[in-house]
Amino acid sequence: MKKERKLRLRRIAERAARRRQEREGETLTGIIHMTPAGFGFVTPDNAPEDNGDVFVPAKFSGFALDGDQVKVKLLPPRKGHPEDSARGPVGKVVEILHRSRESFVAELLPGSFVSPLNTKLPEIISIRGSRNGAERGDWVKIKCITGKDGELTGTISEVIGKAGAVSGDLDAIMAEFNLPGKYSAAEEEESSRIVPAEITRKDCRELFVLTIDPFDAKDFDDALSIGKDEDGNFTVGIHIADVAAYIRCRDKFDQEAKRRAFSCYLPGRTLPMLPAALTARISMQQGQDSLAHSVFLTVSPDGKILSGQRGHTLIKVAQRLDYDEVQNFLDTGMVPEHWLEKTPETLRTLAAAVSKMREFRAENEEFIDLPLPEVRVICDEKNNTVTGIEKRLPRQSEQLVEECMLAANQFVGREMPQKSVAGIYRVHPEPEAEKTIEFSDTMHEAFNLPAGDISDRSYCRKFIADLPDDANKNLILSMLLRSLSRASYSVKGELHFALGKTFYAHFTSPIRRYTDLTVHQQLWQLDSSNRTRSSQALAGIAEYCSEAEENIDAACFAANDRLKLRIVEEEISRDPGKMFDCTVIRILNSGLQVELPEYALTAFVNYSDLRKTASMFRLGQQVSIRGDRLNFAGKRQ
Numbered sequence: 001m002k003k004e005r006k007l008r009l010r011r012i013a014e015r016a017a018r019r020r021q022e023r024e025g026e027t028l029t030g031i032i033h034m035t036p037a038g039f040g041f042v043t044p045d046n047a048p049e050d051n052g053d054v055f056v057p058a059k060f061s062g063f064a065l066d067g068d069q070v071k072v073k074l075l076p077p078r079k080g081h082p083e084d085s086a087r088g089p090v091g092k093v094v095e096i097l098h099r100s101r102e103s104f105v106a107e108l109l110p111g112s113f114v115s116p117l118n119t120k121l122p123e124i125i126s127i128r129g130s131r132n133g134a135e136r137g138d139w140v141k142i143k144c145i146t147g148k149d150g151e152l153t154g155t156i157s158e159v160i161g162k163a164g165a166v167s168g169d170l171d172a173i174m175a176e177f178n179l180p181g182k183y184s185a186a187e188e189e190e191s192s193r194i195v196p197a198e199i200t201r202k203d204c205r206e207l208f209v210l211t212i213d214p215f216d217a218k219d220f221d222d223a224l225s226i227g228k229d230e231d232g233n234f235t236v237g238i239h240i241a242d243v244a245a246y247i248r249c250r251d252k253f254d255q256e257a258k259r260r261a262f263s264c265y266l267p268g269r270t271l272p273m274l275p276a277a278l279t280a281r282i283s284m285q286q287g288q289d290s291l292a293h294s295v296f297l298t299v300s301p302d303g304k305i306l307s308g309q310r311g312h313t314l315i316k317v318a319q320r321l322d323y324d325e326v327q328n329f330l331d332t333g334m335v336p337e338h339w340l341e342k343t344p345e346t347l348r349t350l351a352a353a354v355s356k357m358r359e360f361r362a363e364n365e366e367f368i369d370l371p372l373p374e375v376r377v378i379c380d381e382k383n384n385t386v387t388g389i390e391k392r393l394p395r396q397s398e399q400l401v402e403e404c405m406l407a408a409n410q411f412v413g414r415e416m417p418q419k420s421v422a423g424i425y426r427v428h429p430e431p432e433a434e435k436t437i438e439f440s441d442t443m444h445e446a447f448n449l450p451a452g453d454i455s456d457r458s459y460c461r462k463f464i465a466d467l468p469d470d471a472n473k474n475l476i477l478s479m480l481l482r483s484l485s486r487a488s489y490s491v492k493g494e495l496h497f498a499l500g501k502t503f504y505a506h507f508t509s510p511i512r513r514y515t516d517l518t519v520h521q522q523l524w525q526l527d528s529s530n531r532t533r534s535s536q537a538l539a540g541i542a543e544y545c546s547e548a549e550e551n552i553d554a555a556c557f558a559a560n561d562r563l564k565l566r567i568v569e570e571e572i573s574r575d576p577g578k579m580f581d582c583t584v585i586r587i588l589n590s591g592l593q594v595e596l597p598e599y600a601l602t603a604f605v606n607y608s609d610l611r612k613t614a615s616m617f618r619l620g621q622q623v624s625i626r627g628d629r630l631n632f633a634g635k636r637q
Contacts, residue, residue, distance in 0.1 A: 026074045029097060032056065034066035036119035037586075037593075042072050042091060052088045052434060060092035063150040066120035067100030088434050096150050104154075105176035107163045108138050114154075116142075117176045117558065122152070129155040137163050139172035166384040169562050170269045177555035180260050183275040191253060191278035196245040196291060199528055204294065204313040208342050209239060210350075211284060212401050215322040218270050219263075220283040221511040223292070223317055224404055226350040232301040234353040238408040239315050241282045242291040243274075243510035244520040249533070253278070254517075258541070261548035263512035266559045268379025268386075273512050282511060286320040293520060295408040295507075303356030308411045312527065319343055327397040351396070354403045361403075365500035366457040370464065372477050375600035377563040386563055389599060405508040406499070412519065413505030417493060421526050422535040424515045424542045426504050428487040428496040430455045439483040446619040447472060454483060457500060472620040474597065475583055488546040489515050491535040515545050564599045565632055572627035580630065584621045587614050594625065603630040 030044040038058030054072055056064075064070050072091035104121060106114035108131070113124050117139070127142060134140045139161050142154035160175055161168030174181070183191070207225040225237035247254050257273050264271040272279060284290040294313040298306045319340050328334060330351060335344050361367060375391045394402075409426075416423040431439075431454055440451035449467075454460045464480070467473050484498065493503030510516040518541055525532045571578060582603070586593035591606040607613055609629040617623075 027071055027094065028054070028074070028091075029069065029071050030054070031100075032061070032064050032066070032068050032070045032072075032093070034061070034064070034120040040064065040066070042070060042093075052432070054089045054091040056091055056093060062093040062096065063122075063146075063152050064093045064096055065100060065122075065152065066118070068096055069098040069100070071095040071097060096146070099144060099146060101144060103141050103143050103157065105139055105160065105172050106142050108134050108136055108140050108156075110136055114140065114142060117172055117562075119558070125152055125154065127154050127156060132156045132159060134159045139163050139168055139175075141175060164566060166268055166379065166386060166563065169566075170266055170559060173266060173555050173559045173562070174269075174271075177551055177558070179264055179271055179552070179555055182271065183256075187256075188275045188277040191275035192281065194246050194253075194278060194281075196242075197248065199245065199312050199524070201291070201312045201314050202294075204237075204239075204292075205289065205316045207237060207315060208346055209237070209284075209315050209317050210319055210321055210343070210346060211286070211317050212321045212323060212326055212397065215324055217322075218272070218276075219279050219511045220285065220317075220320070222401070222405065222508050223284050223290075223315065224350060224401070225315075226346060226353060228349060233306065234299040234301075234349070236297045236299055236350075236353055236357075236404060236407070237294055238297070238404050238508070239284065239290075239292040239294045239313065240408070240508050240520075241284055241511055242293040242312060242520070243282055243517055244293070244524040245291050245312075246278060246282055247274070247517060247521075249521050249525075254521075257514050257517060258544075261514045261545045262552055264552045264555065266556060267377040267563055268381045268384060270381070273514065279511055284315065284317050286317045288316065290315050290317065293523070295411050297407055297411065299353055299357060301356065303353075303358070303360030305357070305407060305411075310412065310415065310523075323395065323397040326400070327395050330396050351400055354400045357407065358399065358403050361406075361500075366461055367500050368457060368460055368464070368498045370477050370481055372474060372481065373600075375560075375564075377560050377567075379563070386567060389564060389567065391598070391600075409505050409507050410501055410503075412507040412523070413493060413501075413503040416505065416519075416522070417503060419526060421522050421532050422491060422538050423493070423505050423522060424489050424491060424518055424538055424545075425493045426487055426496055426506050426515075427490045427492070427494045428498050429485040430495070430497050431484050435483045439479065442479065442619070443476070447476065449476075454480065455497075457497070471583065471622050475585060475595070475620050478585075486550070488549075489542040491539050491542055513545075515542070561601060564601050568596070568599055568601065568627070568632070572630075576626075576628045578627045579624045580627055582623050582625050582630075584617050584619055584623060587617055587619065589614070592617060592623075594623065594630075596630075601632065603632045605629050605631065 028044045030042040032040045032042045034040040040056040040061055041053040042056055043053050056072060070093045073094050075090045075092055104116050104118060106116040108114055112127050114127055115124060134156055138159055140156045141158040141160060143157045145153045147153065161171045209223045209225045211220050211223045213220060221241040223239040227235040247257060260273045263273040292313045292315045295308060295310045297308040300306055325336055326347065329347060371393055373391050373393050375389060377386055378388045378390050380387050413425060436453055436455050439454055443449040444451040452459045452463060467476060495502055496504045505519055506513055506516045507519050510520045518538065522532050580596050582594035582596055584592050585595050591604055593602060593604055595602050605625055
């Protein structure tokens with residue numbers, strides 16, 4: 001099997017080489033997707049699937065901006081670079097056909113220059129005209145002006161706020177990524193009067209139900225219960241807030257939720273998909289009767305899901321818990337004084353069931369688990385202040401909830417086509433062959449690790465498991481993650497590569513994801529014997545939500561990076577000679593791109609500041625660099 005995969009990859013490379021030679025000098029049009037490093041990729045219009053994207057080096061990107069429609073001319077392989085022939089097509093932007101944006105947000109610099117907030121835009125752009133009251137260091141909105149030669153300039157149309165202040169930075173993020181603000185007081189009041197629709201419900205208030213969420217959770221749309229029969233089988237109850245009872249298809253707040261697509265959680269600012277007043281009513285609060293949409297799964301002692309049933313229920317959450325206290329209990333067995341008598345034993349039973357479910361899934365579905373730490377900024381939302389940086393790996397307490405949500409999503413995803421109900425599914429394609437080859441080559445050349453085909457989940461899992469637990473591990477895992485395709489939404493229940501599942505739906509977060517709310521609405525129509533929407537009607541929702549999710553993710557990354565950068569800059573201002581531990585993640589002609597693992601921030605450093613040359617460094621090398629030598633803005637070197 002491995003020999004067949006290697007042969008397939010070689011044939012793909014050979015086919016790419018032939019296609020590149022055949023298409024040399026050809027021009028085509030498409031959308032360009034820029035990267036923070038300055039290069040881009042053009043997705044051709046109406047091109048055959050096996051042609052792939054066209055790589056555009058930074059020096060050949062012209063004045064194209066991320067998302068522009070451009071014309072590119074395909075280039076021949078470089079002389080003295082035989083490896084070029086085996087790679088995908090490379091092109092040069094020769095014309096910008098349509099600009100993707102009319103404005104952008106930037107920081108005003110000295111002179112007639114601004115620095116865009118969005119790292120996919122050029123690092124420095126000149127401006128003209130009045131400053132409109134803006135001062136150096138302000139965030140401003142720039143109206144785009146394209147010159148005859150395609151060069152981009154602009155004029156200041158609005159002053160947003162002061163760069164460096166938490167509120168100003170977050171306002172700038174919202175403006176750049178076009179994020180909707182909070183609901184108005186009138187909308188909040190209106191939503192609080194919504195009367196839930198009626199449907200046949202099973203009274204499940206006798207169940208001992210728990211919620212487990214982050215300590216600062218704003219909504220509570222999932223809860224768990226657990227039982228065990230005389231045969232040793234577990235009954236896992238996954239209870240999801242029955243949002244479809246409150247939000248009917250095409251009503252006012254459904255349309256607004258669709259426009260927002262997701263709740264957005266910027267550090268220090270929450271932008272909800274649904275009004276806060278309504279969310280509070282829908283959320284499953286401790287000690288209150290709650291309308292739920294529940295999935296009950298029968299799980300064997302070895303973790304196999306034997307059967308399941310779904311229905312609308314009435315539940316009452318016995319206790320609200322947070323991940324930290326649950327993790328401490330799982331680690332130490334210590335029981336907090338405020339816990340109810342049944343809470344410890346319920347958690348032990350739930351942890352035992354989930355452990356077996358995860359083991360069974362690992363063996364039979366071969367899911368890919370990337371144990372990368374999450375680094376995020378913690379903000380005081382009321383006072384607009386940064387209180388610290390949190391770095392941690394997923395813990396057993398989070399996995400306990402995640403495993404149950406995965407199982408419920410899969411159950412619902414499989415039920416919908418069985419009952420001829422259109423749904424929205426989470427899909428994740430196999431890695432592209434070119435990225436697979438590139439990753440394998442890099443692993444061999446930079447780390448002397450066995451090259452292989454990461455599109456083979458068995459190999460990919462073994463590769464991850466065999467990685468040495470050293471300083472390079474997180475870098476390699478990050479490179480592997482970037483080699484994988486991005487997950488998206490589709491009306492087709494195709495493969496989710498990382499999970500090893502097909503017909504995998506999103507059902508468990510209807511308060512904060514419109515895709516989940518759509519699935520709930522479909523099931524509500526089914527359960528109340530009403531007409532459901534067609535796949536064609538849902539296709540547009542799936543595509544829109546995929547695009548909205550990518551935009552929100554970019555906004556969250558930008559916000560976290562911006563606020564982390566402020567913390568580092570403050571440390572450097574207090575001690576310019578402070579040394580930072582860094583990892584070399586890219587070796588360029590003029591310097592190094594490095595990562596500060598403690599902050600998950602990247603920076604550039606010139607070789608002249610290091611008094612060294614490129615040949616003296618290797619990918620993954622650990623270096624200590626003085627803070628005043630790090631350039632966090634440099635993206636085009």
